[in-house]
Amino acid sequence: MIQIEDVHKHFGPLHVLKGVSLSVEKGEVLSMIGGSGSGKSTMLMCINGLEAIEKGRISVDGVEVHAKSTDINRLRRKIGIVFQQWNAFPHLTVLENVMLAPRKVLRKSRHEAEEIAIEQLRHVGLGEKLKSFPSRLSGGQQQRMAIARALAMSPDYMLFDEVTSALDPQLVGEVLDTLRMLSHEGMTMIVVTHEMRFAREVSDRVAFFCKGQIHELGTPDQIFESPERPETIDFLRSAI
Amino acid sequence: MFFDSSLSWNDILFLLDGAIVTIAITLASVALGTILGVLFGLVRAGALWWISWPLGGALDIFRSVPLLIQLVLFNSFNSMFRLHWSPYVIACICLGIYTAAFCTELVRSGVLAVPPATRRAARSLGMSWWQEVVSITLPMATRIVFPSWIGLSLGVMKDTSLVLWIGIIELLRSSQIITSRVQEPLLILTITGLIYFLMSFPIARLGAHLERRWQIQ
Numbered sequence: 001m002i003q004i005e006d007v008h009k010h011f012g013p014l015h016v017l018k019g020v021s022l023s024v025e026k027g028e029v030l031s032m033i034g035g036s037g038s039g040k041s042t043m044l045m046c047i048n049g050l051e052a053i054e055k056g057r058i059s060v061d062g063v064e065v066h067a068k069s070t071d072i073n074r075l076r077r078k079i080g081i082v083f084q085q086w087n088a089f090p091h092l093t094v095l096e097n098v099m100l101a102p103r104k105v106l107r108k109s110r111h112e113a114e115e116i117a118i119e120q121l122r123h124v125g126l127g128e129k130l131k132s133f134p135s136r137l138s139g140g141q142q143q144r145m146a147i148a149r150a151l152a153m154s155p156d157y158m159l160f161d162e163v164t165s166a167l168d169p170q171l172v173g174e175v176l177d178t179l180r181m182l183s184h185e186g187m188t189m190i191v192v193t194h195e196m197r198f199a200r201e202v203s204d205r206v207a208f209f210c211k212g213q214i215h216e217l218g219t220p221d222q223i224f225e226s227p228e229r230p231e232t233i234d235f236l237r238s239a240i
Numbered sequence: 241m242f243f244d245s246s247l248s249w250n251d252i253l254f255l256l257d258g259a260i261v262t263i264a265i266t267l268a269s270v271a272l273g274t275i276l277g278v279l280f281g282l283v284r285a286g287a288l289w290w291i292s293w294p295l296g297g298a299l300d301i302f303r304s305v306p307l308l309i310q311l312v313l314f315n316s317f318n319s320m321f322r323l324h325w326s327p328y329v330i331a332c333i334c335l336g337i338y339t340a341a342f343c344t345e346l347v348r349s350g351v352l353a354v355p356p357a358t359r360r361a362a363r364s365l366g367m368s369w370w371q372e373v374v375s376i377t378l379p380m381a382t383r384i385v386f387p388s389w390i391g392l393s394l395g396v397m398k399d400t401s402l403v404l405w406i407g408i409i410e411l412l413r414s415s416q417i418i419t420s421r422v423q424e425p426l427l428i429l430t431i432t433g434l435i436y437f438l439m440s441f442p443i444a445r446l447g448a449h450l451e452r453r454w455q456i457q
Contacts (some may be wrong), residue, residue, distance in 0.1 A: 003346060048364060050360060050363070066398060073363075073366045073367065073368050074366070076363070076364060076365065076366040077365075077366040078362075080254055080365075081364045083357065083361060085357055087355075087357050087358045087360070087361035088358075089358065089361075089362070089375075089376055089380075090358075090380065091379050091380055091383060091454075100362075100364035101362075101367060101455075104367055104371045105365060105366040105367055105371070116349060146361075149365070150364075150365070153365060153366065
């Protein structure tokens with residue numbers, strides 16, 4: 001379980017998170033929606049300690065993420081994250097991209113790591129691209145490779161940070177299909193997204209972020225059919 | 241032998257002996273300079289300004305003072321403090337630090353050219369700082385700065401000729417010795433230049449080859 005309690009964060013003078021509290025259960029799919037600059041991506045980065053927080057606490061399965069005594073590298077093994085820019089390792093083949101972390105972090109043998117990587121790449125539909133370099137792949141394929149790379153660590157949680165925002169419209173579908181597949185498999189996911197239809201379809205709950213706070217939290221039906229706060233209504237009107 | 245000159249095969253062999261010394265000093269100093277350069281470069285690219293700035297300042301001295309002055313000064317310190325280091329050791333240390341000073345800035349620029357987002361992605365997979373540097377940053381930076389590093393190495397090979405001033409008989413000094421006996425400076429300098437070229441050319445070709453291979457990716 002991921003527990004977020006009263007988290008605050010500044011970027012310089014900018015107060016980007018103003019007391020966010022939230023908990024995500026095992027097996028749940030939670031979408032974070034809201035305008036740009038509302039703090040949802042920053043919130044995601046805080047969950048696996050890529051960003052520091054100034055106040056509050058975040059714990060994953062009872063381990064406090066920002067505590068000095070926490071082995072953050074160890075904790076990150078069970079929290080996969082996929083970014084808006086897929087961030088492929090350009091000097092490695094697709095297969096090597098996915099093998100790297102199991103080899104280095106989990107100390108798997110070359111053979112074992114290769115098996116894991118091939119399995120995950122087939123899973124996301126890239127079984128034919130093992131020997132290609134990322135630069136030869138389309139954006140959608142690179143993004144699916146990034147998903148396979150995170151899945152190769154067999155994480156308990158997956159965080160998705162606007163994973164379709166940098167893609168050409170015709171490539172969005174294949175990546176969303178991959179996310180759909182993961183949600184059907186029972187993966188615990190937090191998805192920051194601008195794809196409202198997708199959020200409505202796959203989420204168990206939706207959190208609407210506005211100005212560094214969660215303004216409204218509920219089931220997709222509640223948020224999309226009968227939003228209560230004026231900010232949510234305004235945002236949904238402009239977003240759909 | 242050549243054009244009725246008094247240059248003999250033995251003279252050529254003497255030149256080649258000098259060339260071997262040149263190659264040995266080049267290899268040793270480039271190796272030392274590169275190892276130090278990578279370490280210092282990582283420090284310079286890091287966030288700790290209180291160690292990065294003094295290091296940068298110190299290395300600036302070695303980059304700015306002519307190598308000949310550094311060699312002669314270091315050689316004098318060697319006698320003044322009775323260190324009894326051989327001229328070869330002095331030559332390699334001096335040239336090594338000189339190389340490191342340039343290599344540090346190469347490595348720093350290469351490391352800073354690696355996108356922070358890519359490094360962050362590696363860390364998000366649970367890699368430690370060091371694992372990320374070894375698997376991602378250094379391989380990517382190497383591809384970026386490799387052409388400049390080849391240039392630096394070729395420069396160092398030619399700079400080794402300055403060590404003749406501290407009594408080492410390398411390629412250029414061998415040619416001077418022969419010239420003073422045979423009295424045919426143009427011919428001998430041409431042959432010496434040719435030998436330098438034959439030593440540099442394969443390195444330059446190898447560099448171009450590796451660059452092409454990496455670019456395909």
